[in-house]
Amino acid sequence: MKSYDVAIIGSGPGGYVAAIRCAQLGMKTAIIEKYSTLGGTCLNVGCIPSKAMLSSSHHYEEATKHFEEHGIEIPGDIKVNLEKMIARKQAVVDQTTGGIDFLMKKNNIDVYEGLGSFKDATHIKIDGKDAGEIEAKNIIVATGSKPSNLPFITLDKERVITSTEALELKEIPKHMIVIGGGVIGLELGQVYRRLGAEVTVIEFMDRILPTMDAGLSKELNKVFKKAKCKMMMSHKVQSVERNGDEVVVKAENKKGEVVEFKGDYCLVSVGRRPYTDGLNVDAAGLKLTDRGQIEVNEHLQTNVSNIYAIGDVVKGAMLAHKAEEEGTFVAETLAGQKPHIDYNLIPGVVYTWPEVAAVGKTEEELKDAGVEYKVGQFPFRALGRARASGDLDGFVKILADKTTDEVLGVHMIGARCADLIAEAVVAMEYRASAEDISRMSHAHPTFAEAIKEAALAATEDRALHV
Structure with missing residues (x-):
């Protein structure tokens, strides 16, 4: 059995940055990832691919709506090749995740492909391609998050979808209904509106981006309305039903009236939840909060002294750069340094x-x-x-x-x-x-x-x- 100074479960921005910093500080380091590519949600089905799609759709919108005023005339119709656009997105993802592979090799970090779970507080069982068991003096949990859902919605991942499927569609929707006026729903809603889809955003709160300054919400709402998106605030979704190629969403407005929306795709983007499935936290004696997060102190240390947790799986904003800061923080703490993070x-x-x-x-x-x-x-x-x-x-x-x-x-x-x-x-x-x-x-x-x-x-x- 191989022994390490530090083992990290999860290779998203928090996990892989923690691994690199631990290795830089002289620790023998291993990282465990259940998927075949490193980078977690952010690099594979989150930040990077969504920005690639936003960039491509922005170019298309500029070409169709704004080039002429700049004196640029393009003969013939400008068309979207969605298959090629998504292939480009995947090429960006592949190049980026490949870069993480390079960084692991460069820093002499051992990579294990498989599901990592606690056998006890110092031993991790790996199920998958690199099945086996490793031992580590310190363990960092960086297992991230998964899309949340509403209890009455069945995600068939064909017509009723999450952000993951929205990045792989085979056609441009005629009418995409977006449940949730947060970051993910607005970004992907704008992608498909630019490409020609009708878009309706349904938000439970009285404004989009409800956690940000109200002035920002108001201004972005104007932009979306100018783009002819339907913005339905203060609507509580009651049901989502699929009938063949049609999705019917029923929601109650603030007057208590039930309003019906019909589209061919429904993107459910109601936030994300901490992901600890299969981690076997009980075997290590870890405590979870009532929201499913791993409990940590101000040093990101769990109730088990040699185990730390970072990123989306702990309290705080679910942001890749927050996870990176926490990964660096834990690595430097383990090295006896005194790092700091100002969450504000x-x-x-x-x-x-x-x-x-x-x-x-x-x-x-x-x-x-x-x-x-x-x-x-x-x-x-x-x-x-x-x-x-x-x-x-x-x-x-x-x-x-x-x-x-x-x-x-x-x-x-x-x-x-x-x-x-x-x-x-x-x-x-x-x-x-x-x-x-x-x-x-x-x-x-x-x-x-x-x-x-x-x-x-x-x-x-x-x-x-x-």
């Missing part, structure tokens, strides 16, 4: 177009906490760079402490916000004030100027270009 400064991003990104506190959270704050906001359409590219939707909003001017939250929707949010994270990590940001030189013309202008607006309301 983990950014959230929605990769629709315009992109949505945020870090820190929302206005709603600051109001609930009784914090006095000031707001600086700047619209993208006032930027020369936005006018030059035609990306006019959106704004940057900075929330700063009314007394100290420290930046408490940054919320943005617009072109390249997924990248721009990093500036806000850096500023807040060093406890910058709005005035600090306003006095930094930002290249012109850029989208990043919106951050400077929003900071100016929060500093004595002195934005320059509005």
Whole structure:
């Protein structure tokens, strides 16, 4: 039986990053993955393939709706080859997961293919291609999450589908009904709306992206309505039935009326659940929360001292970069270092177009906490760079402490916000004030100027270009 300093169960962004960092720090490391490719949900059926589809569909929309105004004329009809689009997506996935294989070899990490389960607190049984048993002084659980479902919905994975199947469709839906106005539903809904599908989004709450700042929700809702998506807020889904190639969804609106929606596909995107199936946590003596998460302390250590857990399987936002930070944190903790994670400064991003990104506190959270704050906001359409590219939707909003001017939250929707949010994270990590940001030189013309202008607006309301 092989023995290791650290064994990691699960090879998603949390797991593989933990493995690399452990190996860098001199630990003999193994990683166990039940699927034939490394990378977990994110690389195989989540972040990476969805961004590939978003990128391809964005190109198609630009070609059909915006090229002409740029003076680009394409003779003949522009058509979607969905099979080729999905093949390209898969090629991106294959290249990315192959890169993880390379990193495992480069760092001398032993990879086991099979389902890893606890035999006890220091032994892991592997069922699958590399069947056997290994021993480890320390174990990191990084088993991630799976799509959630509503108890009355039968997912046939043909017409009533999750995000996994939505990335592999053989045809463009005529009418895709999306249950859930969160990140996954909106991203994939926008993909198929761009490709020509009618899209209806049904959300239980009174707005899309209910956990983000309300201003972002309102602006993105406008964008989706402008694209002729039907946005049905405050609707409680009661039933989903498939009749041949038709799916019928019934939902109750806030007036108590039952409304019926008919489509040929229904995407169920009501969140994700921690995945511990087959892990045999009882054998190791691990405690789970009432939400199915593995209980951990502030060091991501479970109630069993040599076992840690990270990523979607523990509390907190289900984000790949949060899992990566936690993987690094545990590796460095095991090496005797003193790392830190500020969970308030983990950014959230929605990769629709315009992109949505945020870090820190929302206005709603600051109001609930009784914090006095000031707001600086700047619209993208006032930027020369936005006018030059035609990306006019959106704004940057900075929330700063009314007394100290420290930046408490940054919320943005617009072109390249997924990248721009990093500036806000850096500023807040060093406890910058709005005035600090306003006095930094930002290249012109850029989208990043919106951050400077929003900071100016929060500093004595002195934005320059509005």
